[in-house]
Amino acid sequence: MEALTWTGNVGGLLNPILGISLVFLLVAIMLQLISGLFIPSARGFDADGRHIKHPFTAKINLAVWISFCVLIGVSSLYLVVGVIFGLEGGGIIGGISKQLTPVWLTLFLIFGSSVAFKRKLGLYGKLFDSPVGMIGLGLILFWVLVAIFGGMFDMIVTHNELSQVSGMKNKLPGTPMRGADGADFQYFLLGGDGLARDVFSRAVKGSAIVIVVAPLATLFAFMVGITLGIPAGYYSDPILKFGNSAFLIACILGALFIGLVTFLGAALDIVILLILMVALILWLLVKSSLDTVLSFLANLILAFPVILLFFLLVTPEIVKTGLPNYMALILFFFPVIFLAVLLNSKYHTRPDVHLWVVGGVTVLSMWVYLSMISEPDTAIHILPIPLDFISMPPEILVVFVSVVFVNSPTVFRIVRGLTLDIKSRDYVAAAQTRGERGWYIMLWEILPNVRGPLIVDFCLRIGYTTILLGTLGFFGLGLESESPDWGTTINAGRRLLSVAPIPALVPAIALMSLVLGLNLLADGLREESLRD
Amino acid sequence: MGTFIIRRTALMLLTALSLTFIVFVMTNLQPNLEKLAKTQGNFRMSEAEVSSYLRDRGFDRPVTLKYGEWLGIVPSYLIEGRDGETRSRCSAHGVIKSNTPRYCGIIQGYWGQSWVFKEPVADVIAKRLSATGVLMFWVFLVMVPSALFLGVLAGMKEGSRLDRTLSTGAIATTATPEYVSGVVFIALLASSKFGLSPLFNSLGWSDKRILFKGSATSAAKEMPADYDVYWLPDFLEGFWWKVAEAPTLENFMLPVLTIALYGMGYIARMTRASMAEVMTSQYIRTARLKGVNFRNIVIKHALRNALIAPFTVIMLQIPWLLTGVVIVETLFNFKGLGFALVQAAGNNDIDLLLAVSVVSVIVVLMTQLISDIGYVFLNPRISMS
Numbered sequence: 001m002e003a004l005t006w007t008g009n010v011g012g013l014l015n016p017i018l019g020i021s022l023v024f025l026l027v028a029i030m031l032q033l034i035s036g037l038f039i040p041s042a043r044g045f046d047a048d049g050r051h052i053k054h055p056f057t058a059k060i061n062l063a064v065w066i067s068f069c070v071l072i073g074v075s076s077l078y079l080v081v082g083v084i085f086g087l088e089g090g091g092i093i094g095g096i097s098k099q100l101t102p103v104w105l106t107l108f109l110i111f112g113s114s115v116a117f118k119r120k121l122g123l124y125g126k127l128f129d130s131p132v133g134m135i136g137l138g139l140i141l142f143w144v145l146v147a148i149f150g151g152m153f154d155m156i157v158t159h160n161e162l163s164q165v166s167g168m169k170n171k172l173p174g175t176p177m178r179g180a181d182g183a184d185f186q187y188f189l190l191g192g193d194g195l196a197r198d199v200f201s202r203a204v205k206g207s208a209i210v211i212v213v214a215p216l217a218t219l220f221a222f223m224v225g226i227t228l229g230i231p232a233g234y235y236s237d238p239i240l241k242f243g244n245s246a247f248l249i250a251c252i253l254g255a256l257f258i259g260l261v262t263f264l265g266a267a268l269d270i271v272i273l274l275i276l277m278v279a280l281i282l283w284l285l286v287k288s289s290l291d292t293v294l295s296f297l298a299n300l301i302l303a304f305p306v307i308l309l310f311f312l313l314v315t316p317e318i319v320k321t322g323l324p325n326y327m328a329l330i331l332f333f334f335p336v337i338f339l340a341v342l343l344n345s346k347y348h349t350r351p352d353v354h355l356w357v358v359g360g361v362t363v364l365s366m367w368v369y370l371s372m373i374s375e376p377d378t379a380i381h382i383l384p385i386p387l388d389f390i391s392m393p394p395e396i397l398v399v400f401v402s403v404v405f406v407n408s409p410t411v412f413r414i415v416r417g418l419t420l421d422i423k424s425r426d427y428v429a430a431a432q433t434r435g436e437r438g439w440y441i442m443l444w445e446i447l448p449n450v451r452g453p454l455i456v457d458f459c460l461r462i463g464y465t466t467i468l469l470g471t472l473g474f475f476g477l478g479l480e481s482e483s484p485d486w487g488t489t490i491n492a493g494r495r496l497l498s499v500a501p502i503p504a505l506v507p508a509i510a511l512m513s514l515v516l517g518l519n520l521l522a523d524g525l526r527e528e529s530l531r532d
Numbered sequence: 533m534g535t536f537i538i539r540r541t542a543l544m545l546l547t548a549l550s551l552t553f554i555v556f557v558m559t560n561l562q563p564n565l566e567k568l569a570k571t572q573g574n575f576r577m578s579e580a581e582v583s584s585y586l587r588d589r590g591f592d593r594p595v596t597l598k599y600g601e602w603l604g605i606v607p608s609y610l611i612e613g614r615d616g617e618t619r620s621r622c623s624a625h626g627v628i629k630s631n632t633p634r635y636c637g638i639i640q641g642y643w644g645q646s647w648v649f650k651e652p653v654a655d656v657i658a659k660r661l662s663a664t665g666v667l668m669f670w671v672f673l674v675m676v677p678s679a680l681f682l683g684v685l686a687g688m689k690e691g692s693r694l695d696r697t698l699s700t701g702a703i704a705t706t707a708t709p710e711y712v713s714g715v716v717f718i719a720l721l722a723s724s725k726f727g728l729s730p731l732f733n734s735l736g737w738s739d740k741r742i743l744f745k746g747s748a749t750s751a752a753k754e755m756p757a758d759y760d761v762y763w764l765p766d767f768l769e770g771f772w773w774k775v776a777e778a779p780t781l782e783n784f785m786l787p788v789l790t791i792a793l794y795g796m797g798y799i800a801r802m803t804r805a806s807m808a809e810v811m812t813s814q815y816i817r818t819a820r821l822k823g824v825n826f827r828n829i830v831i832k833h834a835l836r837n838a839l840i841a842p843f844t845v846i847m848l849q850i851p852w853l854l855t856g857v858v859i860v861e862t863l864f865n866f867k868g869l870g871f872a873l874v875q876a877a878g879n880n881d882i883d884l885l886l887a888v889s890v891v892s893v894i895v896v897l898m899t900q901l902i903s904d905i906g907y908v909f910l911n912p913r914i915s916m917s
Contacts, residue, residue, distance in 0.1 A: 029697070036694050132700065269596040270557075296547075303547055305892045307855045307870075308885075311877035312555065317563035467709045474711045474859060475874070490711055494863060498746055501719030501726050508712040516707035523703060 004174030004187055008091025010081045018074045025067040032060045079104070087187065092174045095189050096200065099156050103145040110141060126528040133524020139517025143207050151208020158185035159198035161205040161484045168192035170500040193489070193503035194496055203506045205484040210514065213396065214465040217403040222458060223335040224404065225411025230442045232291045232412070233419025240285045250285065254278040291416070298409035306406055306468070313402045314477040322379025324398040329373050329380060331404050336365045345440040399478040403468050407461060414457055418450040452529045456522050463518035470511050486511045544897045548890065555889045556599050559882045565591050568880045572647055588613035589625045602644070602886065604637020644883025648875050653887045656872060661891065663752045664857060664868035666775050670784060671853070675792035675799070676846060683803025684838065688830050690808040699804065705797035710859040714790040722746035722786060748787045748866040751779040787864045791856045795849050799842060806841040810834045840910045847903035851896040
C-alpha cells in the first residue's frame with residue numbers, strides 16, 4: 001500500500017485555491033494595518049450619524065472579508081470531503097476528519113441551537129455576538145467533545161494508544177500500518193512515535209486526561225481561594241478575642257492539628273516548632289487580623305518558584321511519604337466547608353428545611369470527599385472499599401494536589417482584592433444594618449457581585465492549569481512515562497525533535513489550541529460582561 | 533521610606549527563612565535521604581548500609597539541628613564513622629583536616645558541597661547564574677522594547693483594527709508555553725529534514741544546512757586562552773566573551789525568542805491597557821483640542837505616563853520567567869541555573885537545591901521590592917512619605 005498524502009485526491013483541486021486565498025488574505029491584512037496608521041478612521045458622518053469610511057479603507061475591508069470567507073470555505077471543504085469520502089478522497093486530513101465525524105456533528109448541533117436561542121441564554125448567549133468568544137468556545141468544545149468521544153467511548157482513536165507496532169517507529173504521517181489485518185485501521189494517520197505507537201490516537205487519548213484534570217483542579221483551587229479569600233478581605237479587625245468561643249474553637253483546632261501530626265510520627269523538634277507556629281498564628285489572629293496571617297501564607301507559597309515546588313512535591317520519594325495524601329486531606333475539605341457554609345447561611349432562617357438541606361448536602365459531600373481522599377494501599381485508607389466509589393490513581397492525585405496548591409494562593413489574592421473593593425458598597429452596609437450574619441453577607445451579597453471577574457479568571461486559570469500540567473509532563477514528573485497526556489508526550493518526543501518532529505508537534509499544537517481557546521473565551525466573556 | 537524598606541526587608545528575611553526551612557525539611561525526608569545515599573554510595577546498598585552511610589554523615593539527626601548547621605548558628609557535627617574516620621559538614625561530609633572550621637553555614641559564607649557536580653555549591657551557583665544572567669539579558673533586550681512598542685501601538689487607537697489584531701496576537705503568545713513554542717521553533721527552523729531549513733537551502737537563500745541551532749550548549753563555552761579584543765581592556769574581555777561573543781545568532785536566537793515570546797504578550801497587553809487609559813484622559817483631550825498633531829501627542833504627552841504601569845509588570849514578570857528559563861535550558865541544553873535545578877532535584881542534591889531556592893527566592897522578593905519602590909519613584913502622584 002502507498003503512503004497517504006496530506007490532502008489526497010481533493011488536494012489537486014483545492015490546494016491552489018487555498019494557497020492563493022491565503023496569500024491574498026495576508027497581503028490584504030498587511031495593507032489594512034498599514035493603511036490604518038495613515039488614513040484617519042472617519043471622514044465625517046452621514047445623514048444617519050454613521051461614520052463615512054475612506055473609500056480605500058472600505059475596499060480593503062471588503063477584500064479581507066472576501067478572502068477570509070474563501071479561506072474558511074475551502075478549509076471546511078477539506079473536512080466535509082473527508083467526512084464523506086474518507087482516506088481515498090481527502091488524504092490524511094480527510095481521514096482525521098472522518099474519524100472526528102461525531103465531534104463535528106455534535107459541535108454543529110450545539111452551535112446551531114445556541115445561535116438560534118442566543119437571546120434567551122444570558123451571558124452564554126451573548127458570547128455568540130463576539131467572534132473572538134465564539135472561536136474560543138469552538139476550540140474548547142472541540143477538545144471537550146474529542147475527550148468525551150475518544151477518551152470515554154473509544155470512538156475516534158484508530159489504534160490502542162499503548163500498543164507498539166513493529167516497523168512503525170518514527171514513521172511519517174500517512175504510513176500504512178505494517179502487518180495490519182482486516183480488523184485494524186490500515187494507516188497511522190499522524191505517523192508513529194519513538195516507540196512505534198500511533199501519534200494520532202495518543203493525542204486523542206491524552207486530551208481526556210487534560211480535559212478532566214485541568215477544570216476540576218481549577219475548580220478546587222477556586223473553592224480554596226474563595227473560602228479563604230472572602231473572609232480575609234471582609235474582616236479587617238481581629239476575629240478572635242481572648243476567652244470567647246471562637247478563640248476556644250481555634251485553640252482546639254490547633255491542638256487537634258498538633259495531636260494528629262504527633263500521632264503520625266513527627267519528630268520532637270518539628271512538633272515544638274508547630275506548637276510555636278500555632279501559638280503565633282493565634283496571637284496574630286487576636287492582635288492583628290485574619291488577612292495578615294493568610295496573606296503571609298499566600299505570599300510564602302507565591303514566592304516559591306512553581307518549578308521548584310513541583311520538583312519537591314511530585315517525586316516518587318515524596319509520594320512514598322504520603323505527603324500528597326495529607327495535602328489532599330486538607331485541600332479537598334474546602335469544597336465541603338464552602339457548600340455547608342453557603343447553604344447554612346441561606347437556610348438557617350428556615351427551620352423547616354434547614355436540617356434536611358444542609359445536613360443532606362453535607363453528608364453527601366463528606367461521602368464524596370472521603371471517597372476521594374481514601375485509597376487502598378496509601379497513607380489514608382479510611383473508607384471501606386464498597387463505599388469508596390471514586391478511585392483516583394495515586395499519580396493523578398499527586399498532580400492534581402500540586403496543581404491545586406500552586407493555583408490557590410493566586411485565586412485567594414484575587415478574591416481578597418475584589419472583596420476589599422466590594423465591601424464598602426451600600427448594599428453590603430444595608431445587609432449589615434438588616435442584621436445579616438457575616439457569612440450570609442460574604443457568600444450571598446459579595447460573592448454574586450464579583451462573579452464577572454471570577455468567571456473570566458476561571459477560564460484563564462484553566463488554561464494556566466493546562467500549561468502547568470504540560471510543564472509537569474515535560475519534566476517527566478507525576479504521570480508515568482507511557483501516559484498519553486500531552487506534556488509527557490512532548491517530553492518523549494523532544495529528544496528526536498530534529499529527526500522526527502511530528503510526535504512532539506502534534507501534542508504541542510493540541511495543547512496550544514486548547515489554551516488559546518480558553519484565553520479567547522475569557523477575552524470574549526470580559527468584553528461581553530463589560531458591555532452591560 | 534526608610535521604615536518601609538526596613539519592614540519589607542524584615543518580612544523578606546522571614547519569608548526566605550520559612551521557605552528554605554520548608555525546602556530543607558522536604559529534602560531531608562527519609563525516602564529522599566535514602567535516594568541520596570544510594571546515588572552517592574551505590575544502588576545495591578542494603579538497608580543497614582544505607583542507615584550507617586547516613587549516620588556517618590550526620591543525616592539521621594533532628595532536622596532543626598541540621599538546618600541550624602546549614603545556617604551557621606549551630607556548630608557542625610563531628611561524627612566518628614564505623615570506618616574509624618571522623619567526618620564533618622565543614623569538610624564537605626568528608627574526613628576532617630586540621631584546618632576544618634567548627635561553624636560552616638551561609639552566615640559564614642559556606643554554601644555546602646554539591647553531590648552531583650562534586651564542587652563547592654558557591655562555585656556551581658556563580659558559574660550557572662552568570663550563564664543564566666546572559667540569557668536573561670538577551671531575553672530582556674528582545675522582549676521589553678518590542679512588547680512596549682507593540683503595546684503602545686495597540687493602545688494609541690483603542691478599538692482600531694490594528695489594536696484588535698495585536699491584542700489577539702498577544703493572547704496567542706500568552707497561550708503558547710515555552711515547551712510548545714520551543715518545540716515548534718526547533719521543528720521549523722533547526723531541523724535539516726523538516727521545516728524551513730531544507731526549503732531555504734534548496735532555494736539557494738541560505739547555504740547553511742540548518743538556519744538556527746537547536747542546542748545552545750556552545751553559547752556557554754569557555755573562553756579560549758588566546759581570545760583578545762583589541763579595543764577592550766583586559767579585565768572586560770571575559771565579560772565581553774560571555775555576553776556577546778559566545779552567544780551567537782545561530783545558537784542563542786531560538787532560546788531567547790522562546791522565552792521572550794511567552795512574556796511579551798502579557799507585557800504588551802498591560803502596556804496597551806495603560807496607554808489606552810492615558811489616551812482617554814483629560815490632558816490628552818486638551819492637547820488634541822489645542823491642535824497638537826497625533827504623533828506629538830503620543831510621543832511627548834502620553835508615552836511617559838503610559839510607561840509607569842508596565843514597569844511594575846516587567847519587574848513582576850521576572851519570577852514568572854524563572855519557570856520558562858528552566859524549561860528552555862532543559863530543552864536547548866543550556867548549562868545555566870535552571871539546568872542545575874533539574875539535576876539537583878533529580879538527585880536530591882540538598883545543598884545545591886537549597887542554594888538554588890535561596891537565589892530564586894531572593895529574585896522573587898527583590899523584584900517585588902524594586903517594583904514597589906520604582907512605582908513610587910516613577911509616579912509623581914504618590915508621595916514619598
